[in-house]
Amino acid sequence: MPVLARMIPSPVATIVRHGALDSILDTLADHRVSTSGRVAAVVSGGSGGALRARVGSLLPEADWFTIHDGTLDSAVRLSGELKSGHYDAVLALGGGKVIDAAKYAAGRLGLPTVACATNLAHDGICSPVSILDDIGGRSSFGVSCPIAVIVDLDIIQEAPRRFVSAGIGDLLSNLSAVADWELSHAETGEELDGLATAMARSAGQSILRHSGTVQSSDFTALLAEALVISGISMNIAGSTRPSSGACHEISHALDTLYPARRAQHGEQVGLGAAFASYLRGEKELAGDLAQVLGRHGLPTKASDIGFTGDEFAVAAHYAPNTRPGRYTILEHIDLGKDDLRGAYEDYLKHIDV
Ligand SMILES: [Zn+2]
Incomplete structure (x- = not known):
């Protein structure tokens, strides 16, 4: 039988709504990303502490890791730290630097990434690319698209405009x-x-x-969804x-x-x-x-x-x-x-x- 359609690499779950992180364990289980909740949660060294305090109780089985910058070295180091944990998935809770580092580190270990975006600064939340600082500037690395994308609009509303x-x-x-x-x-x-x-x-x-403007939830929801679609267009093309x-x-x-x-x-x-x-x-x-x-x-x-x-x-x-x-x-x-x-x-x- 001829192949009549092509498969498109895309997240099994895309959740954009207020309070999306409140039910993160159910989301991970419902979509069979992790039924045990045994995940590696990655946050930034800056606002990551407050985020962990906010959602830590929702992820009782998670181990927590901090990424301090968006360098290739830090992403490689994170990959080494994740090696011994036997995790179902890597949860990236943060902005572009955290998500890009987590996508790269998880990819080296064959683990899926769940992108929990805390801002909407670029289309890396669902793209098959990690942008990391390397000698001589920023470099793009091919990685797997996140297995799930979660955008909690309550958290987006609190992000710097x-x-x-x-x-x-x-x-x-x-x-x-x-x-x-x-x-x-x-x-x-x-x-x-x-x-x-x-x-x-x-x-x-x-x-x-x-x-609309970023002051309105309707617009930020559309912005988040459009960033996901943009990321999937790169998955389809196999490039940026x-x-x-x-x-x-x-x-x-x-x-x-x-x-x-x-x-x-x-x-x-x-x-x-x-x-x-x-x-x-x-x-x-x-x-x-x-x-x-x-x-x-x-x-x-x-x-x-x-x-x-x-x-x-x-x-x-x-x-x-x-x-x-x-x-x-x-x-x-x-x-x-x-x-x-x-x-x-x-x-x-x-x-x-
Ligand atoms: Zn771009």
Whole structure:
């Protein structure tokens, strides 16, 4: 019999609601992630203590581990610490650093990860990628997608606003990333996955067209769900292609060239997406992106995150080096620094209209 459908790696449970963590043991048991509750719970060194105090009694059989930074070294160390415990799963309770470190550490041991996101800063909550700091900057590592994603909206409401709205930038950047992928398909023949682009674009459009803000539960629930869908689009593609194009190359370049001045990932890629869309000639999209980013208090200009126009142009010029082999508008137009500087000035005039 021919294979008539494909299997898509995706979480067995996606729970986005108020009080979602209150029934975490039942969730783990119902979905056969862990019937014993014997899990390794990983939290950050900062706000992780308060989180453990809050949910510790709900997980009586758990062992607790702390991750102090988002480095590859720390993730490897965590993996070593988890080795002797015979756990059913690794619970990552925290933001991006905790989830990325836990996904990487669990993957080395063949254990599933349950992502319990405490903020919505980027689409790593359900992606097959861990972003970790390594020598020379941030690196992406392929890992398994989380087996379950739990977003407790009560906890999200308490997160610093900036760590929730940054996810908006990461999702809006899908619209530029998908356009870059389609450009590459047309110019280089790179294979395009229609389902991956449909999901990534839908996730971005749902945020672009929504009039709400992170103050409302409806909007944060949609944001969380869109981040999950964006992560699954990467699982379908088998790469970050549906959500990472020139927008992300520019962000990676800012990280590499100016490591002491990094803004949040979602803030940088949102700005990168608006500029990349302008470079592609999609002026209406560039204007829409800038308008929506601005409405959510996200940067639309390099100066909003402490970079000069010259520094931003240097980063845009360097950007293709960060993802060799990825074809985007930057590789396509192949502009020099001065031309990119000029294009950035034109972009600024355009978004101010
Ligand atoms: Zn991203």
